[in-house]
Amino acid sequence: MAAPSAVGLSRRLRAWLPRIMPVRWSRYDPSYLEPEVNKELYQKPPEKLTEEEREQMELKAVRPIKAAPPTLSSSVFSDPMVSKFTNMMMKNGNKVLARSLMSQTLEAIKRKQLEKYHKAPENEKEAIECNPYVIFHQALKNCQPIIGLSSITRGGKTYQVPVPLTDNRKRFLAMKWLITECRENKHRRTMMPEKLSQELLLAFNNEGPIIKKKHVLHKMAEANRAYAHFRWW
Amino acid sequence: SQFQIQTLASNSGRRPLCRPGPIPQCPKPQSQSPIPNPQSRIPDRRPDKRPVSQSPNPHNPKPQSPIPIPNPQSQSQIQTLGEARVLVRRPALELLSLLKGSDFTRPAVRYLIYGERGTGKSLSLSHVLHGCWRQGWLILHVPDAHAWVRSCRELLPSSHRRERLEQPLQASAWLRAFKSCNERFLTEVRGLSRVRSASDAVGVVLRELRQQCQRGSFRLLVAVDGVNALWGRTALRRDDGTPVRKGQLGTGWDLGVFCVDFGCILAVFWVGFGCIFAVFWVVFWPYPPDPSQEGFDALDPFVPIAVPNYSPREFESCYSYYLERRWLQHPNGQCWEGKGGEGREGRGGRGRREGRGGEA
Numbered sequence: 001m002a003a004p005s006a007v008g009l010s011r012r013l014r015a016w017l018p019r020i021m022p023v024r025w026s027r028y029d030p031s032y033l034e035p036e037v038n039k040e041l042y043q044k045p046p047e048k049l050t051e052e053e054r055e056q057m058e059l060k061a062v063r064p065i066k067a068a069p070p071t072l073s074s075s076v077f078s079d080p081m082v083s084k085f086t087n088m089m090m091k092n093g094n095k096v097l098a099r100s101l102m103s104q105t106l107e108a109i110k111r112k113q114l115e116k117y118h119k120a121p122e123n124e125k126e127a128i129e130c131n132p133y134v135i136f137h138q139a140l141k142n143c144q145p146i147i148g149l150s151s152i153t154r155g156g157k158t159y160q161v162p163v164p165l166t167d168n169r170k171r172f173l174a175m176k177w178l179i180t181e182c183r184e185n186k187h188r189r190t191m192m193p194e195k196l197s198q199e200l201l202l203a204f205n206n207e208g209p210i211i212k213k214k215h216v217l218h219k220m221a222e223a224n225r226a227y228a229h230f231r232w233w
Numbered sequence: 234s235q236f237q238i239q240t241l242a243s244n245s246g247r248r249p250l251c252r253p254g255p256i257p258q259c260p261k262p263q264s265q266s267p268i269p270n271p272q273s274r275i276p277d278r279r280p281d282k283r284p285v286s287q288s289p290n291p292h293n294p295k296p297q298s299p300i301p302i303p304n305p306q307s308q309s310q311i312q313t314l315g316e317a318r319v320l321v322r323r324p325a326l327e328l329l330s331l332l333k334g335s336d337f338t339r340p341a342v343r344y345l346i347y348g349e350r351g352t353g354k355s356l357s358l359s360h361v362l363h364g365c366w367r368q369g370w371l372i373l374h375v376p377d378a379h380a381w382v383r384s385c386r387e388l389l390p391s392s393h394r395r396e397r398l399e400q401p402l403q404a405s406a407w408l409r410a411f412k413s414c415n416e417r418f419l420t421e422v423r424g425l426s427r428v429r430s431a432s433d434a435v436g437v438v439l440r441e442l443r444q445q446c447q448r449g450s451f452r453l454l455v456a457v458d459g460v461n462a463l464w465g466r467t468a469l470r471r472d473d474g475t476p477v478r479k480g481q482l483g484t485g486w487d488l489g490v491f492c493v494d495f496g497c498i499l500a501v502f503w504v505g506f507g508c509i510f511a512v513f514w515v516v517f518w519p520y521p522p523d524p525s526q527e528g529f530d531a532l533d534p535f536v537p538i539a540v541p542n543y544s545p546r547e548f549e550s551c552y553s554y555y556l557e558r559r560w561l562q563h564p565n566g567q568c569w570e571g572k573g574g575e576g577r578e579g580r581g582g583r584g585r586r587e588g589r590g591g592e593a
Contacts, residue, residue, distance in 0.1 A: 039570075076565035110562060111313045117559065118315040131562040 028066055033059060035068040081137060081171075082106075088175050089192075104193035106132040109200060129204070139203035143174035143210045147221045152230045161230045162221035177210050178203070185209065304355060314558045320547065324540045325357040329364045331536070332454070348540035355458055357540055365454050374410070375457040 033056075036042075041053065049057065071083055082102060090098035109132040117128045129135055148165040151158050165173070182195040202208030311317045328344060335342060346354045366372055543551065552572065555561045565571045 076568065076570050077563060110560075111309070114313050114559060115315070118313075130559055133563065 029064075031063055032066045033063050035065055035072065036060075037068070037072055037074040039074055079133060081140065082133070084171070085136075085140075085175050089179055101192050101196075104191075105196040105200070106136070108193045108197035109135055112197065112201065135204045136200060139200045140171065140174045140178075142206055143177060143203050143214060144170040145173055145214045145217050146170075147218060148173070149217065149221055149224070150231070152227075154230060159227045159230060160220065160224050161227045162224055163231055163233075174210075177213055181210055181213075307356065314560065318554065319356060319360050319363075320353070320551065321360065322353065322357065322540075322547065324353075324538050325360040325364075328357070328361045328538055332361070332365060333368075342536060344536045344538055346538045346540055349542070352540045352542050354540050358456055358458055362454070362456055370454045373455040 036056075044053075046054075071087070073083075086095070086098045086102045089101060110130060113128060113130040113132075113135070117125055117130055120128060129138075145165065147162050148169065149160045150163045152161045153159075178196070178199055182192060182199055186195045199208060199210065203210055324346065328346075331342075331344070346357060348354050362372055362374060552561070556567065561567070563571065
């Protein structure tokens with residue numbers, strides 16, 4: 001049977017079962033617009049706006065706008081990947097601690113790289129990357145698996161079937177592996193920024209336990225190639 | 234200003250007097266401040282950098298300064314950027330020129346460096362100390378008076394007087410630092426290895442210095458960082474749990490570097506005219522906590538030297554230094570918003586490192 005549309009479903013649910021509401025679905029009416037945080041857009045003179053931007057501005061005069069979530073920042077330094085990573089590091093809602101750990105990690109990366117940079121001879125200086133954001137993004141990219149495994153049960157037996165991964169899932173796996181590796185497999189007394197900066201630098205150079213884990217996953221997927229036809233999506 | 238200064242001790246030789254006014258209230262603590270960097274050369278007053286001490290370099294065999302850098306922040310910056318550069322600011326320059334032009338036949342002049350939290354008092358002191366060390370003064374430096382009245386691992390009852398307590402670890406650490414600082418002056422320093430008698434050794438050293446100063450054989454500079462700790466409450470407790478009051482610390486310090494005896498040594502200095510010795514006190518008073526009236530009276534009279542926040546030019550210079558040393562990595566760090574935008578200008582151009590949210 002065809003699945004009913006999400007919007008219709010939520011309206012019917014709201015009518016019949018007012019208390020049982022889906023938690024992750026948005027309760028906003030579809031006419032609500034997303035908040036625009038980019039300052040440069042507002043500072044542009046009206047002549048320089050493209051057609052789409054002009055339309056958007058006109059709509060804003062008429063339509064209501066959703067409330068901006070607290071994680072949405074207009075700062076020039078805000079980075080969605082870094083925010084996501086901070087949220088994954090957070091425990092019990094302690095965002096302050098998670099954010100400070102993140103900034104200390106980035107600072108630790110920068111300090112290590114800068115020390116190396118200042119001690120290196122002239123010809124090697126350009127090869128050393130000092131920007132912690134670049135290192136962070138590249139390390140995460142290096143840790144992302146290309147193919148994943150999914151458990152599918154056929155005839156009573158569960159098989160590990162190789163499946164393609166979405167971008168979100170890849171990013172999630174990379175971040176999750178990084179954080180669990182730092183939390184579990186290190187000495188108890190080392191501070192999180194120290195551990196994380198070390199792991200990120202190793203991943204940036206395509207070394208370290210997380211890259212190994214990714215390779216192991218790829219090898220298992222390669223080994224279970226025969227079951228790939230079990231996948232139906 | 235709160236302190237009315239009649240004359241500054243230049244070549245006139247007249248002792249500066251200042252009548253203490255109401256003690257300025259410390260405003261709310263500011264956010265993290267950067268390490269002071271822009272320097273101003275004396276003739277044209279343009280901010281620029283002057284390295285205080287550099288990592289050992291065969292092309293530049295200057296002697297390394299043994300003066301300890303106060304904050305862990307400064308120390309980590311020196312380690313990361315590979316060099317120690319100090320922002321030459323007006324308070325440090327004033328102090329250096331005053332010390333240079335001071336008259337040694339007169340009793341000691343006391344200078345008090347004060348200011349809000351994080352404006353650069355300790356670093357100005359280090360700068361002045363380094364300058365004096367280069368000129369060949371003997372340095373008596375207390376890096377952190379707060380460390381003596383708090384968190385002491387060993388607190389033993391003294392051998393000399395019954396009520397007093399000693400801190401052998403800190404005493405021996407201080408002796409070691411003193412020796413490394415003033416190696417060219419010392420013929421012998423006893424008590425380094427025997428930690429038990431370290432506090433007494435400190436007393437002996439101070440007595441020696443006092444006598445030698447009277448002869449005028451060298452110039453002595455006494456600097457105490459965090460001097461208000463000496464008149465505040467101590468956080469130390471004895472074994473049975475009773476708290477230690479400030480009069481009871483330090484047998485070896487009975488020459489008055491410490492606590493109540495501070496008053497004695499100062500009183501001695503001021504007795505009579507015509508030279509006692511050429512000791513110049515440079516002390517610190519970071520507000521708050523507890524600038525108590527007693528301490529104020531003991532230090533009074535002194536020449537106050539204010540250390541303000543960065544001016545816009547100092548901030549720009551500091552920023553360009555960071556950019557040059559590649560400390561500021563984020564590409565957005567160079568735009569107006571990256572430097573702090575309206576918030577920075579609203580606060581009168583106070584220098585700030587890119588804050589915790591906007592790192593690199």
